[in-house]
Amino acid sequence: MHPLAWWVWALGLGVAATRTTNPAVLGLLVASVVLVVMARRADTPWARAFPAYLVLGACIVVVRVVFYVVVGIKTPGTVLIDLPRVALPGWAVGVELLGPVTLTGLLVAVYGGLRLAALVICFGAANALANPRRALRSLPASLHQIGTAVVIAVSVTPQLVSSVADVRRAQRLRGQDARGVGALVACAVPVLQDALDRSLDLAASMDSRGYARAVPGSSGRQVGGLLLLALLAAALGTYGLLDGTSPPWMGVPVLLVGGVAAVLGSVLAGRQVTRTRYRPDPWGGPENLVAACGVSAALLLVVATATDPAALDPSLSPLSWPSLPPVALVSVLLAAAPAVIGLRRSPR
Amino acid sequence: MIRFEHVSVTYPGAIDPTLRDVSVVVPEGEMCLVVGPTGAGKSTLLRASCGLVPHFTGGHLEGRVLVDGRDTRTHQPRDLADVVGVVAQDPSSGFVTDTVEEELAYGMEQLGLPPAVMRKRVEEVMDLLRLASLRGRPLADLSGGEQQRVAIGAVMTSHPRVLVLDEPTSALDPAAAEDVLAALTRLVHDLGMTVLLSEHRLERVVQYTDRIISLSPGGTATQGAPESVLRASVVAPPIVELGRLAGWEPLPLSVRDARRQAAPLRALLQPGPRGGLTGSVSAREAGAPVLVARDVHVRHGQVHAVRGVDLRLRAGEVTAVMGRNGAGKSSLLWALQGAGPRSRGSVLVHAPGARPTARGQEPAQLSPANTRRLIALVPQNPTDLLYLDTVAHELEASDRQSGARTGTTADLLTHLAPGITPDAHPRDLSEGQRLALVLAIQLSADPRVLLLDEPTRGLDYATKQRLAAALAEHAGAGGATLLSSHDVEFVAECADRVVVLADGEVVADGAAREILVASPTFAPQVAKILHPLGLLTLTEVRHTLGAPA
Numbered sequence: 043m044h045p046l047a048w049w050v051w052a053l054g055l056g057v058a059a060t061r062t063t064n065p066a067v068l069g070l071l072v073a074s075v076v077l078v079v080m081a082r083r084a085d086t087p088w089a090r091a092f093p094a095y096l097v098l099g100a101c102i103v104v105v106r107v108v109f110y111v112v113v114g115i116k117t118p119g120t121v122l123i124d125l126p127r128v129a130l131p132g133w134a135v136g137v138e139l140l141g142p143v144t145l146t147g148l149l150v151a152v153y154g155g156l157r158l159a160a161l162v163i164c165f166g167a168a169n170a171l172a173n174p175r176r177a178l179r180s181l182p183a184s185l186h187q188i189g190t191a192v193v194i195a196v197s198v199t200p201q202l203v204s205s206v207a208d209v210r211r212a213q214r215l216r217g218q219d220a221r222g223v224g225a226l227v228a229c230a231v232p233v234l235q236d237a238l239d240r241s242l243d244l245a246a247s248m249d250s251r252g253y254a255r256a257v258p259g260s261s262g263r264q265v266g267g268l269l270l271l272a273l274l275a276a277a278l279g280t281y282g283l284l285d286g287t288s289p290p291w292m293g294v295p296v297l298l299v300g301g302v303a304a305v306l307g308s309v310l311a312g313r314q315v316t317r318t319r320y321r322p323d324p325w326g327g328p329e330n331l332v333a334a335c336g337v338s339a340a341l342l343l344v345v346a347t348a349t350d351p352a353a354l355d356p357s358l359s360p361l362s363w364p365s366l367p368p369v370a371l372v373s374v375l376l377a378a379a380p381a382v383i384g385l386r387r388s389p390r
Numbered sequence: 391m392i393r394f395e396h397v398s399v400t401y402p403g404a405i406d407p408t409l410r411d412v413s414v415v416v417p418e419g420e421m422c423l424v425v426g427p428t429g430a431g432k433s434t435l436l437r438a439s440c441g442l443v444p445h446f447t448g449g450h451l452e453g454r455v456l457v458d459g460r461d462t463r464t465h466q467p468r469d470l471a472d473v474v475g476v477v478a479q480d481p482s483s484g485f486v487t488d489t490v491e492e493e494l495a496y497g498m499e500q501l502g503l504p505p506a507v508m509r510k511r512v513e514e515v516m517d518l519l520r521l522a523s524l525r526g527r528p529l530a531d532l533s534g535g536e537q538q539r540v541a542i543g544a545v546m547t548s549h550p551r552v553l554v555l556d557e558p559t560s561a562l563d564p565a566a567a568e569d570v571l572a573a574l575t576r577l578v579h580d581l582g583m584t585v586l587l588s589e590h591r592l593e594r595v596v597q598y599t600d601r602i603i604s605l606s607p608g609g610t611a612t613q614g615a616p617e618s619v620l621r622a623s624v625v626a627p628p629i630v631e632l633g634r635l636a637g638w639e640p641l642p643l644s645v646r647d648a649r650r651q652a653a654p655l656r657a658l659l660q661p662g663p664r665g666g667l668t669g670s671v672s673a674r675e676a677g678a679p680v681l682v683a684r685d686v687h688v689r690h691g692q693v694h695a696v697r698g699v700d701l702r703l704r705a706g707e708v709t710a711v712m713g714r715n716g717a718g719k720s721s722l723l724w725a726l727q728g729a730g731p732r733s734r735g736s737v738l739v740h741a742p743g744a745r746p747t748a749r750g751q752e753p754a755q756l757s758p759a760n761t762r763r764l765i766a767l768v769p770q771n772p773t774d775l776l777y778l779d780t781v782a783h784e785l786e787a788s789d790r791q792s793g794a795r796t797g798t799t800a801d802l803l804t805h806l807a808p809g810i811t812p813d814a815h816p817r818d819l820s821e822g823q824r825l826a827l828v829l830a831i832q833l834s835a836d837p838r839v840l841l842l843d844e845p846t847r848g849l850d851y852a853t854k855q856r857l858a859a860a861l862a863e864h865a866g867a868g869g870a871t872l873l874s875s876h877d878v879e880f881v882a883e884c885a886d887r888v889v890v891l892a893d894g895e896v897v898a899d900g901a902a903r904e905i906l907v908a909s910p911t912f913a914p915q916v917a918k919i920l921h922p923l924g925l926l927t928l929t930e931v932r933h934t935l936g937a938p939a
Contacts, residue, residue: 086488086528175488190486212774214729215767216831217759217791231777235817240483246446247484251545252471252500316502320495320512 043082043384045172046180047329052168054336055377059160061343062354063153067370068160072099074378075160075167081381083170095166099159106155111143119146120361146358153356176323184311187254198237205233256314265314268307275300331384339376342369391552391584392416392439396453398609399434399443408434410609411453416586418551421578421598423616424588425625426605427850428820432588433479435605436554439586440474441467458551472501475545479556481537482529490524490532490540497548508547515543519573534715535566539573546577553577555587559594560847563714563876564911567594574598590850593627593879593915596620597644617641625851628879629915631928635935648919659923659934676886677705679740680870681726681765681839682750686735688721688894695721697894698735703839703870708861710881710902711874712912713891719874720770722891723841726872727767728753739764742838742868762792766837770844772828773817781819781827782812792835802830806860807853822853829860840864842873846880858884882906882914882926902926 052075059071076096083089111125121142128139178189209232218225248254275296282292346369347354356364394414400407408431416422416439424432437443441462444451455462458473467476475497478484487493494515498508516522519539524532532540538558545553558574559567575598577583589595596602602619604612612619617640620630629648633641636655642648681703688696695718703709711719724730726737738750741764753761769775778784781803788799803810807826810819816827825845832840840861846854854877861871861884875881881888881902888905890898890912898905907917907924917926925931 173488208771209774211724211729212769212771213777214758215727215762215769216775216788217757217762217835228777232774235773243478243480243483244486246442246467247476247478248486249446250440250442250467250471250474250476251486251497252468252548253486255468255471255500317499318502318505318508320492320499320505320508 043171043332044180044323044325044329045174045177047325047332047384048172049168049177050333051336051380052164052171054333054338054340055167056161056164057340058343058373058377059157059164061340061347062370063157064354064356064364064366064370065153065156066364066366067354067374068153068156070366070370070374071377072160072163074374074381075163077378078381079167079170086173088174089170092166092170095163095169098166099163102159102162103152103155106151106158107148110147110151112139114147114151116141117144117147117150119144121145122148145361149358149361179319180323182308182312184308184315186315186317190248190253198241201240202233202237205236209233209236255316265307265311268303268310272300272304272307275303328384332380335376335379335384339373342373342376346370346373391418391458392586393456394435394438394453394611395456397438397455398452399431399438399449401447401449404449406609408449408609409438409605409611412609412611413453414603414611414613416552416584416601416603418584419578419582420600421574421585421587422601422603423592423595423599424586424603424605425592425619425623427607427625427852428590428822428848430605430607431609432605433556435603435611436476436556436586436588438462439552440476440554441465441470442476468500471497471550472548473550474552474554475542475548475550477538477541477545477553477555477558479560481541484541485529485537485544488528488530490521490527490529493529493540493544494521494547497544501548511547511549515546518546518576519543533566534561535563535569538562538566538570542570542573550583552584552586555585557588557590557848560590561715561844561876564594564878566715567876571595571598590848591627591877591879592620592625593629596627596630616643627915628928629919632916632919632931635928635931645915645918648915652919656920656923659920659925659931661923676707677868679703680705681737681739681872683726683737684735686722686725686737687733688718688725688731689733690721690731695894696725699891699894699896701726701872701889701896703872705868705870706865707886708865708871708873708884709887709889710885711872711889711891712876712878712881715876717891718894719891720843721894723767723843723872723874726753726839727765727841728756728761729758729767739839759791762832762835762837764837765839765841766832766835767841768825768828768832768843768845770847772825775828775831776816776824779815780812781810781814781816784816784827784831785812788831788834792831794834794836799830799834802833803827806830806856821848822850822856825849825853825857829857833864838869840869840871842871844874844876846875846877854880854883878906878912878914879927881912882917883929888912 055071055075059068062068079092083092121144123143125140125143127141130138178192181189206229209229213228218228278292279294279297279300282288282296283294343354346367354367354370356362392415394412397409397412398407399409412435424435426432434443437447438451438455439457443449445466457470460470460473462470485493486496491512494512495508498511516525519542521539521543524536524540529537529540542553558570562570571594574585578585587595596616599616601613602616604619604623620626621634621641629643629645630641633648638648638651642651679702681701683699683701686696686699687694699722711722713719721730725732728737732754737753739753740748740750751764753765756764776784778787785799785803789796803826806829807823810823810827816824819827845857849857858880864871885902887900888902889896890905903924903926906912906914906926907921914926916928916931917924925934
């Protein structure tokens with residue numbers, strides 16, 4: 043499967059998740075993501091990292107709720123626990139700690155947390171299903187070098203985890219019971235030194251194998267100039283767009299100029315890198331299907347919220363049980379579809 | 391092909407240059423070996439020949455290095471990528487991609503070769519290095535020898551004219567090392583490639599080389615034909631030492647050549663009326679069992695690494711575990727120590743002073759601090775145990791942790807490796823010094839059983855001898871030692887008993903002499919040359935010659 047197909051699918055689900063706060067829809071979305079990951083993932087280190095994203099999602103919900111209870115604005119409603127308010131000194135006017143916890147406020151926090159968690163889990167799913175290295179190989183040539191740097195940064199994390207386990211195991215041999223700040227330092231120092239040594243080795247290997255070899259006679263000056271121009275135009279244009287009093291030419295036109303300069307610079311930079319691709323991933327029918335599933339799931343919810351904004355947000359005043367609109371159900375089914383469709387008949 | 395002209399390299403912060411006025415030439419189509427004690431600058435010389443020194447490492451390079459006519463002063467390593475292929479000491483650290491096929495193509499992608507050419511060259515290199523069966527496999531799942539072959543293949547696809555390898559066989563078992571060396575000789579002989587490599591275990595490579603560059607501890611270099619350089623060299627494989635002892639002319643480099651000349655020596659060494667050598671290598675008597683392991687199984691997920699191993703370690707005995715890469719040696723050692731996983735079986739260690747009939751203690755059930763008073767392990771990567779910024783701090787921490795008298799570890803260290811400055815950072819020590827430091831730390835708790843995982847990796851002959859002496863001392867004091875090693879010569883030197891593991895099972899267990907002499911892969915050079923006399927090491931030969939019956 044082409045890695046970008048999974049990214050398109052996951053992005054689609056991410057967009058879908060941002061359209062709603064309905065916990066039933068969000069829950070089903072997350073469930074379908076988990077289902078697809080379980081069905082389609084291979085036994086690879088990046089796929090094994092998926093549970094970590096689920097844990098991260100749960101943490102987000104919990105943190106959101108804790109923040110609401112401690113510093114959140116206490117909306118009126120059914121009071122669940124009446125915590126005493128804690129007055130803060132004069133410099134922190136407007137912030138108050140604790141206070142009565144209401145059902146409405148709590149639900150707002152949970153729904154918001156769930157939405158963010160769903161987004162993070164979609165990202166995790168893309169990472170678990172698409173080999174990050176292969177995904178970055180599909181980048182245009184001008185971004186190739188940054189892409190390689192990103193890939194290495196990404197692959198350091200699983201290495202660090204296994205390295206921590208190794209070092210802790212080794213230090214038990216010295217008779218250390220791993221606890222306290224001392225143990226943390228004892229573990230961190232060799233792990234970080236190892237990571238540094240390893241990345242230096244990798245960099246040396248890449249350098250001596252021709253990474254970042256430039257075409258003879260090319261110079262980075264034009265590219266640098268164009269990208270600087272693009273950056274300036276982007277800053278000016280954004281300012282013009284947001285500031286109502288600035289002349290009209292400072293908005294969209296300047297942004298457009300910036301965009302053109304960026305594309306030109308990127309093309310020129312791409313010409314300076316001669317690199318070719320060995321057996322690029324094919325994009326075929328299965329890829330179309332998987333990407334279409336994600337895009338249509340997102341489209342359905344976007345259209346649904348555009349036509350009837352209240353349809354997908356459960357009412358909080360008065361409180362009501364979240365319902366499951368048919369359009370959301372269809373969207374969720376589309377999201378889960380790649381678990382069974384889009385399989386390649388003959389894996390190469 | 392490679393020409394060093396008056397090259398001196400000084401690293402930043404160093405007072406003395408690592409290489410001093412080195413002028414050597416590596417002609418095209420030769421296999422050239424760099425030898426020298428640890429820290430003599432072997433890696434620096436290799437890295438200077440591909441531009442990594444000084445472009446990547448920093449430092450000051452005087453003189454010039456020409457590779458195929460290109461000056462490394464003006465050419466970055468990446469601009470030399472189509473001429474020089476570099477394979478680092480640990481191949482896995484240099485892998486950029488995930489699978490064998492992609493790794494083989496990576497270098498060509500960087501050079502911008504057309505896809506059709508890439509496709510063809512990948513297949514060619516797979517045939518050349520016998521990698522076709524590994525095509526789609528993840529690099530992380532390969533064995534050490536396979537990884538090394540992939541790393542060589544990955545640079546071969548760019549069709550370099552020079553191959554530079556830093557200790558290509560140091561982590562490999564004897565059979566895998568043979569594989570890699572066979573592949574290298576094929577490249578030199580069939581394709582006319584130039585190969586520059588360094589290696590500590592000279593016995594493995596010296597017979598294939600055309601030229602040797604010998605580095606002295608001061609960083610100066612001499613070069614010449616293997617026979618002439620080795621005749622005077624401080625570091626020499628057993629075969630050369632035997633040749634020097636017997637006064638053979640010309641000096642043999644392969645077992646075949648040596649055997650042809652060895653008939654008179656064999657006659658001289660013929661056992662007299664007192665009988666042949668059959669006993670233990672050392673004169674030690676093995677005592678009561680100190681460690682008894684029964685039916686030990688280790689599983690890592692799907693992998694059944696150790697399958698039902700029974701083992702007894704006796705007081706005053708040094709036992710060596712040998713076997714292929716991935717045969718379960720490390721898993722067994724970790725399981726015996728108690729820090730690693732063990733899915734079934736029992737390990738009992740008898741505390742010193744306990745009655746021999748008393749039941750021993752399970753190391754896995756004790757606290758780590760108590761375990762190491764019974765049984766200590768020096769892992770394959772000893773650096774994992776070190777975390778303080780100076781040697782002195784490490785020594786203090788060690789005394790504190792093992793509850794020993796202040797200065798115990800320092801005394802042990804001075805005994806194992808004299809001359810280590812206490813202010814040095816542990817990472818700046820040489821491999822041998824670091825091993826000595828960790829060994830001293832582990833011995834400070836005075837353990838009954840000492841386990842060592844691949845202790846000889848990266849050690850030169852002198853350091854290995856000191857290690858062997860330390861092990862003999864531990865055994866002499868009534869301790870039991872178990873070490874895993876691929877280093878046949880080292881095992882012959884120090885082990886009383888050898889256990890051979892294959893696929894997690896014990897396939898042979900017996901006196902070192904019986905196991906080593908009988909095995910085609912594990913027999914040391916001296917034994918091969920003097921077969922069927924059963925002599926294992928040079929020390930034994932000297933001893934027999936010095937005191938004939």
